Amino acid sequence: MKELRVAIVGATGMVGQEFIKVLTQRDFPVKSLSLLASDRSAGKKLWFREQELEVQETSPDSFNDIDLALFSAGAEISRHFSPIAARKGVLVIDNSAAFRMESGVPLVVPEVNMEDARNNKGIIANPNCSTIQMVMALAPLHKVNPIKRVVVSTYQAVSGTGTAAIEALTGQSRTVLDGQAVTPHVYPHQIAFNLLPEIDTFLDTGYTKEEWKMMVETRKIMHLPNLLLSATCVRVPVFIGHSEAVNIEFERPMSADDARAILTKAPGVRVLDDPTVSLYPTPWMAAGTDETYVGRIREDTSHVGGITMWIVADNVRKGAALNAVQIAEEMLRRGWLGG
CATH class of the missing domain: 3.30.360.10 (Dihydrodipicolinate Reductase; domain 2)
Incomplete structure (x- = not known):
């Protein structure tokens, strides 16, 4: 399975840190991991697979050379940066409510409607936890x-x-x-x-x-x-x-x-x-x-x-971070992500 260059937006938040944990526990094929957050959190250090990574401030350039971006930084950040990332060829899986009800944006639970994820335009929405x-x-x-x-x-x-x-x-x-x-x-x-x-x-x-x-x-x-x-x-x-x-x-x-x-x-x-x-x-x-x-x-x-x-x-897991990672896993398995 191809390894992906992954970014987590909102990495210092509760779901962001759960993303890191889930990627580690499920041995997701990560080639590189970029941890992104607001300017207030930039400079913080978080661990991933026995490696200490520094959190960077999110910017349009953050998505250069990224294959998959997992967003959990709120609807406002998602609305601003998700389209930027998608235009760069990044697959965005967004945990906010920003795009859930938009026509043309798949809203996916892998065990229920995974086929919907195939017809995406660069953004897939993670549903509400409940x-x-x-x-x-x-x-x-x-x-x-x-x-x-x-x-x-x-x-x-x-x-x-x-x-x-x-x-x-x-x-x-x-x-x-x-x-x-x-x-x-x-x-x-x-x-x-x-x-x-x-x-x-x-x-x-x-x-x-x-x-x-x-x-x-x-x-x-x-x-x-x-x-x-x-x-x-x-x-x-x-x-x-x-x-x-x-x-x-x-x-x-x-x-x-x-x-x-x-x-x-x-x-x-x-x-x-x-x-x-x-x-x-x-x-x-x-x-x-x-x-x-x-x-x-x-x-x-x-x-x-x-x-x-x-x-x-x-x-926090199936209701957020795990569901998003499962979407990416299944897309990789089906050959819909990473070429």
């Missing part, structure tokens, strides 16, 4: 029995906001346990020992932008423009790992046993489902792992043939 793990479970079921309607409630870790939110949860927890009042600064309310049904901004519809992302991204990934989907996204005081309660209505009745059997064979999915011994996925056990976990699979008592399930995954 969307990725949901479609990992929906897609195998949809292949067998078409899905008509989905209702999802998410329980999303603070790592989805970044390092500042992890520090806020840590600090606030100590403050509360010390019997003192909390002054929130990352979120509009205290997150320690609390739940916030507000992720991203509120839209005129009453839904948040995070909820809107789950709806429109799922339709695009699964090629189901008319899929009925409603989401409620909640921030919870968990460090890593998003959890989702998902209710699915199919065209034909499906039993819990059938759904369980299908998901057991699905790539990238691991079923943990034995209520007799309290076996089900939790964010604590999912953190640091690559699979999307499904449990609590049961028949919906409110709709004949419907299924309700519980889905958990590490939002």
Whole structure:
């Protein structure tokens, strides 16, 4: 397999550092690695495969002699630098929301719609973390029995906001346990020992932008423009790992046993489902792992043939860095990247 000249944009951030870890752990064929970030982070040193590399400030020249650029520096940086990189012949896999819903930009989860990645114009979008793990479970079921309607409630870790939110949860927890009042600064309310049904901004519809992302991204990934989907996204005081309660209505009745059997064979999915011994996925056990976990699979008592399930995954890995690297790996395997 050809070795690639790789750049990571946003290398000092949480997902950027996870990119470095995933590339190392999966023995990705890296010929050279450029670590890029803002001027504030330039000069910092990070390790990759026993080599200390210096972080450089991102500039248009950063993408000269680069084959693959993994972006996780926010939508504004992506909108500015991704087209520059693409024009230089670089394949950009972008973790921000900048291009996800743009026509002509593939929005890809490798286990679900890898074929879409072939028709790219230099930029491939990585979906929202909560969307990725949901479609990992929906897609195998949809292949067998078409899905008509989905209702999802998410329980999303603070790592989805970044390092500042992890520090806020840590600090606030100590403050509360010390019997003192909390002054929130990352979120509009205290997150320690609390739940916030507000992720991203509120839209005129009453839904948040995070909820809107789950709806429109799922339709695009699964090629189901008319899929009925409603989401409620909640921030919870968990460090890593998003959890989702998902209710699915199919065209034909499906039993819990059938759904369980299908998901057991699905790539990238691991079923943990034995209520007799309290076996089900939790964010604590999912953190640091690559699979999307499904449990609590049961028949919906409110709709004949419907299924309700519980889905958990590490939002920093499968929800971000790992998914992007998997896209590049599969493109290399298929001969779509690197000549």
